[in-house]
Amino acid sequence: MKIFTLLLTSIISLAFSVESFANKAEDENHASAKKLYGEHCQSCHGIGRLGAMGPALFPENLSRLRKIKAIKVIQHGRVATQMPGFSEKLNEKQINSLIDYIYTPAEVAPQWTMADINNSHVKHFDQSTLDNKPLFDADLMNLFIVVELGDHSATLLNGDTFEPITRFKTRFALHGGPKYSPDGRFVYFASRDGWISKYDIYNMKTVAEIRAGINTRNLAVSSDGKYAIVGNYLPHNIVILETENLTPIKMVDTIDSEGISSRVSAVYNAPPRHSFIVALKDVKEVWEIPYSDEGGVDVSNGWAHDYREDGAENKHKSWKITEKFPVRRIRTADYLDDFFFDPEYINLIGTSRDSHNGQVINLDTKKKVATIQMEGMPHLGSGITWDYQGKTVFASPNIKDGLVSVIDMDNWQVIKEIKTEGPGFFMRSHSNSPYAWVDVFFGPNKEKVHIIKKDTLEIVKTLTPSPGKTAAHVEFTKNGKYVLLSIWDNDGALIVYDANTLKEIKRLPMKKPSGKYNVYNKTHYERGTSH
Numbered sequence: 200m201k202i203f204t205l206l207l208t209s210i211i212s213l214a215f216s217v218e219s220f221a222n223k224a225e226d227e228n229h230a231s232a233k234k235l236y237g238e239h240c241q242s243c244h245g246i247g248r249l250g251a252m253g254p255a256l257f258p259e260n261l262s263r264l265r266k267i268k269a270i271k272v273i274q275h276g277r278v279a280t281q282m283p284g285f286s287e288k289l290n291e292k293q294i295n296s297l298i299d300y301i302y303t304p305a306e307v308a309p310q311w312t313m314a315d316i317n318n319s320h321v322k323h324f325d326q327s328t329l330d331n332k333p334l335f336d337a338d339l340m341n342l343f344i345v346v347e348l349g350d351h352s353a354t355l356l357n358g359d360t361f362e363p364i365t366r367f368k369t370r371f372a373l374h375g376g377p378k379y380s381p382d383g384r385f386v387y388f389a390s391r392d393g394w395i396s397k398y399d400i401y402n403m404k405t406v407a408e409i410r411a412g413i414n415t416r417n418l419a420v421s422s423d424g425k426y427a428i429v430g431n432y433l434p435h436n437i438v439i440l441e442t443e444n445l446t447p448i449k450m451v452d453t454i455d456s457e458g459i460s461s462r463v464s465a466v467y468n469a470p471p472r473h474s475f476i477v478a479l480k481d482v483k484e485v486w487e488i489p490y491s492d493e494g495g496v497d498v499s500n501g502w503a504h505d506y507r508e509d510g511a512e513n514k515h516k517s518w519k520i521t522e523k524f525p526v527r528r529i530r531t532a533d534y535l536d537d538f539f540f541d542p543e544y545i546n547l548i549g550t551s552r553d554s555h556n557g558q559v560i561n562l563d564t565k566k567k568v569a570t571i572q573m574e575g576m577p578h579l580g581s582g583i584t585w586d587y588q589g590k591t592v593f594a595s596p597n598i599k600d601g602l603v604s605v606i607d608m609d610n611w612q613v614i615k616e617i618k619t620e621g622p623g624f625f626m627r628s629h630s631n632s633p634y635a636w637v638d639v640f641f642g643p644n645k646e647k648v649h650i651i652k653k654d655t656l657e658i659v660k661t662l663t664p665s666p667g668k669t670a671a672h673v674e675f676t677k678n679g680k681y682v683l684l685s686i687w688d689n690d691g692a693l694i695v696y697d698a699n700t701l702k703e704i705k706r707l708p709m710k711k712p713s714g715k716y717n718v719y720n721k722t723h724y725e726r727g728t729s730h
């Protein structure tokens with residue numbers, strides 16, 4: 200018995216020492232991975248993996264990325280993002296330890312509660328004390344906001360004279376288009392680290408700011424100008440703010456009908472529907488959230504009469520207000536990462552990063568109505584529409600292959616794939632312009648921009664405005680007569696072209712100008728631009 204007890208004690212103590220050895224090795228690996236993270240990843244992905252320029256890195260946010268694929272991303276970078284490859288800097292063991300690290304849950308789960316949001320609220324000015332008239336003289340509908348990523352600033356530009364009116368600091372790493380109030384007086388910015396800022400263009404002042412999330416995708420503003428919605432990667436939720444002071448009024452965790460939590464891909468305003476659309480990244484669901492004060496949706500009725508029972512014109516008649524900002528769930532056949540809406544906001548066209556084919560989903564019937572065969576990775580978010588041979592076509596650049604897909608919106612068939620000199624990110628036109636512009640954002644030809652004739656679907660000119668530097672993202676003036684293009688470099692520029700002769704007429708030095716946003720085109724949902 201004594202011998203047995205002795206043997207048992209030895210086995211137990213051996214097991215403990217093996218375990219403690221393993222634990223110690225694990226701790227050491229974790230510590231060295233943490234150090235590697237600090238050296239190579241933190242500047243983009245944020246302290247504590249909370250996300251900054253790059254997304255937050257926790258298992259909850261990586262559920263769609265298998266470890267084997269994540270290894271490839273660290274080795275070779277990620278298409279269509281700023282993520283570079285590290286295969287020359289890090290060996291296999293180091294990459295594996297980083298993978299283990301980012302797939303380990305946070306020691307303390309990151310939270311950003313309504314109380315945190317409220318505590319972050321900064322009201323710089325009481326709006327009632329600010330003048331209702333602009334402090335400068337310009338066509339208020341032909342102003343541009345140009346975001347300069349190089350030093351986290353924005354320029355307010357006169358769209359007639361192309362003279363800067365003012366330049367101001369923004370939050371770190373803005374992403375997505377800033378959104379205007381319907382009258383164009385205010386502009387709302389979202390930064391990747393969750394800050395929402397309200398800027399008064401007339402008074403050239405930031406009025407209020409609030410941190411609505413830890414890692415944010417983008418924001419949208421309702422057509423009545425009263426509400427803004429913010430979509431977050433971390434936490435998994437959306438936050439609705441009233442736009443007067445940016446006071447938060449509702450937070451909804453993005454959990455699907457089966458209880459699975461998801462990051463938000465993006466949020467959009469759908470003007471004819473008086474609702475926000477919420478695209479979810481990790482579950483096969485899209486949400487619609489009506490915001491109209493005149494009517495809500497009778498959710499208790501199980502959406503029985505939904506939107507269009509009474510026809511499009513008087514669809515509001517049957518609405519009752521039973522809940523503010525109710526969530527209407529639309530199941531999708533696949534994950535959706537990138538989106539485009541038809542001009543009436545009846546159909547949503549979506550693609551997933553992995554499947555490439557587009558799904559067309561009717562938002563009224565909640566049914567998939569078509570599949571679009573598309574090669575590579577179309578960047579639908581940058582798609583535009585125009586009239587071509589008596590029909591409406593939709594065109595999208597492609598962030599993996601050098602092509603622009605042109606799709607007939609009546610039958611959802613691809614009618615042409617226009618070959619370009621490399622994958623593109625942004626595409627633009629204007630109703631008054633015969634041309635559509637598309638950049639070559641990636642690869643050796645990133646300095647080039649193609650100009651496509653809308654009535655022949657042929658590239659008629661290719662510009663190289665600044666050899667060696669990325670040329671990207673154009674926006675037209677209100678009347679479509681001029682085009683503004685970014686030289687996406689710290690020593691960059693904003694170039695103004697005559698939209699008909701395609702000749703350069705002005706070049707303003709800027710620090711990595713990214714997007715530029717014309718007040719009229721954005722507030723009037725001009726079909727040649729993004730919304």
Ligand code: DHE
Nearest residue numbers: 279280281373374375376417418464465580713714729730
């Ligand atoms: Fe964007 C808009 C998603 C990477 C610059 N980008 C958008 C929108 C979405 C989106 C959903 C539309 C929201 C809106 O405007 O409200 N972007 C994504 C990605 O998923 C992706 C590929 C990976 C990521 O890092 O999030 C991505 N985007 C980038 C970049 O690397 C870019 C080039 C540089 C940057 O700012 O980080 C970039 N995205 C932009 C810009 C817009 C944008 C300038 C607004 C375009 C517009 O004209 O409306």
